[in-house]
Amino acid sequence: MVLNSMRLDSVGASVGEKLVADVTQAVGRAIEANGRKTISESLFAWLLVGPAMMFIAVIVAWPLAETIRLSFMEAGLGGEKFVGLANYEDLAGSRKFHQTIVRTFYWMFLSVALKLVLGLIGATLLNAAVPGRALFRVLVMPPWVIPIAIGCIGWLWLYNGYFGVLSGMMMRLGITDVPFEFLAQKQSAFYSAIATDVWVGVPMVTLFFLAAMQGVSRDLYEAAWVDGAGRWYRFRRITIPQIMPVIVSMSLLSAIFTFNSFEIIWILTEGGPRGATTTLIVDTYKTAIGNYKFGEGSARAVIIVLLLGLFSLAYLFFLNKVNKKYGVK
């Protein structure tokens, strides 16, 4: 600025005007060539992303921050009182809570493993060139399409000891003499809930595996076939490695869904009998919403987020390795 005015004074007005005009032009050209595009591109992009970002901030990020704050409070319907790490200390010392964590991971691993195995079998079957497969592919999808809550009502009925078909069948076959209430005993309730969770999750896993299988180049199979490789060999050595990245990413997705699975357990057992189906998310809900212990519930919620975060990071690391191994960018 100072430099500019000095020049204008010493050299004269007309030269100064020319200089300004030159500079303006040069800047204009630079902006056209490069500057304007990038500046307005990022501005434009932020205008497009902004609304969604704001919405998520209000409905997800802020409540998340609030959850973290509340986890250091003793909070209920009455009011809030800062208690430091007391909520976490309580949980660290609680045997019941440790059991819940173990149960949650057991629930997750078992359910995800079943979903992956069944999904793989299902996708392979639906990929087989037999008549009617287009219809079968559609018939697999309903559990995914309908509301989970409604599917669970169907399962509630199936598990009923007196009127349900499963118990009825077992009585006919002589496996049991008395009606078997699937959801009344600790063990059977847990595995029944797993079966329902698998039922809800399998369609999506199957669908993605099927799509991945269809994306595998036929040339690979033909080459192996010409060399005399059998079906099982081709499945093991071509299909599985080719769809490995999808298997890994689907297992992460299902793990997160299963870990967070709430409605299924809540509708079938509400976490019972005697806590047998209480996973972390059910425990959190019961503590916070059922017993109005907002602080203790929040501490549980924070632990869920931390565990899932750690788990996802470990998984992404693993995914990266798998992708490298199988040459996916």
Added chain:
Amino acid sequence: MMDRYTKLQIVGIYACLAIFLTFILLPFFEMFMASLRPLEHLFRSPYQFWSDDFSFDAYKQMWVTVPLLGRYIFNSIYISFMVTGLTMIFVVPAAYAFARLQFPFKNATLGIFLGVNMFTGAVLLIPLYRVLRTLGLLNTYWAMIVPGVAFLIPTGIWLLRSYLEKIPRELEEAAFVDGASRLYTLRRVVLPLATPGLIVVGVAVFIGAYAQQFLFAITFNQTRELQPLPAGLYEFIGYQSVTWNEMMAAALVGVLPVMIIFLFLQKYLVAGLTAGAVKE
């Protein structure tokens, strides 16, 4: 040649398919059977596989037992439509930006959106309850719509982004060179080309919105008239007895709208959803 199966293999495939599909469809079949049986029959023990007193009475009676049933089904559809519409308004511009534009913190922002997928509403219920109370939205349709939108935006962005990336860039660049503004290009060039993708994502969001109503409804809404079907079904569980047959009939009728939409669009839906899973 390579795909030819022996007779035994074909039998094996069908047998396995039958077992797989039985697992998938058994609950639906049993719900339907239960809806056909009179209540006294349902409570007959031991279980009978077949009987001669099947009737469609429950499909008539259910509207009497739960007078608001029609309203619940309407609410479910209405909430899902609103969620879908709002979600798309947020998703379309954002997905376009992620698919096409370069901007600072692009990957970090995308990561944040995907991170949202890690939380379910259940983790955030307490503060979410307070947010909705502060906004004065508790016990209104919005109490179920607003959280629904928030949790579907990430999925929507993810799906639509991979679709938009497949549209050739040249068309946009041509419009841009001709002096069209960015917004005009987005509106007049990109969106028309992306219509099939928009439909796929819209239907996926609709199905998601239809599926996720239960938790938000039981936590954020106490107004009976506004309840969606999954929550309303619990009215069949009365003080004295559960009219199971009518509950099953209502559940089946209630899933019809979304099943019909799915059946009509399943081909596009399946292709669109799995686009990211298939290597190019």
